[in-house]
Amino acid sequence: MDPLSAAFAAYLNTFSTTVTDSMQAQNNYDVQAHVVEHEGYSITFQHRLWKILDDTVCADLRQDLTRYSGCTEAARNWFREACGRLNNNPTDHWSNAKLKTMYCNAAVSYQPTIAAIEWSAPSEPxxxxxxxxxxxxxxxxxxxxxxxxxxxxxxxxxxxxxxxxxxxxxxxxx
Known part of the structure; x- marks a missing residue:
């Protein structure tokens, strides 16, 4: 291959990789994992296609029902706060609108697991x-x-x- 053809092929490869990476980032094709600290919990979750995967929220704590419950409630609160921050501090970057939609949808639709331990009332049949x-x-x-x-x-x-x-x-x- 002559030097000019090799240089042009390298340019095309770099350009197509940059465009592909940009499209993948904007469309969020790949699963993205996140950990945020909030209300004393390390809240883990994943999202794909700009939607939080509910089953992944606090999934690492499922074996400890009390901590899992607290973590999912903290996650709901964090989604609400993230939605509010993104609404109150908009930017022109394309990711702001995507993140705002993702977190605001989660703030409305995410249902935490609520677990409480109660003692029986002594007079309960x-x-x-x-x-x-x-x-x-x-x-x-x-x-x-x-x-x-x-x-x-x-x-x-x-x-x-x-x-x-x-x-x-x-x-x-x-």
Missing amino acids: DALRSAREACSLARVAVLGENTAEQRRLKADACGRYEMLKGQTSIADHD
Whole structure:
């Protein structure tokens, strides 16, 4: 290959790589991982195509339900704050609009996992306590294995608990 052809080929290669890299960055084709510190948590999450992948938020803490719950609540708060900051401090850079849309969508749609440990009321009937415990266990099972069957079992168990709880509160008022 003559020197002029080699130089032109190198130029075309550099130009096409730069254009491709720029397009990939703007369209966010590749999964991007992030860690942010907020409210005492290292919040991990990933996004692709300028959408936060909900299942990745605080995924490293799933085995510790209490910390996972706190982390997901902190993540929701961080998404809201990031949305507010990007709205209040706009720039002309193309990434500002993409990030603002991504974080504002997450601020509205992301549902944190809320877990709380409660002690049974001493006067709680055995059937109500058993139903509450079954509902709690079903919720934890869904966190471990989020399948249609586990979600159905949770809906059944928690529905029974809510029904019994409603009957108990009606009986308390009679």
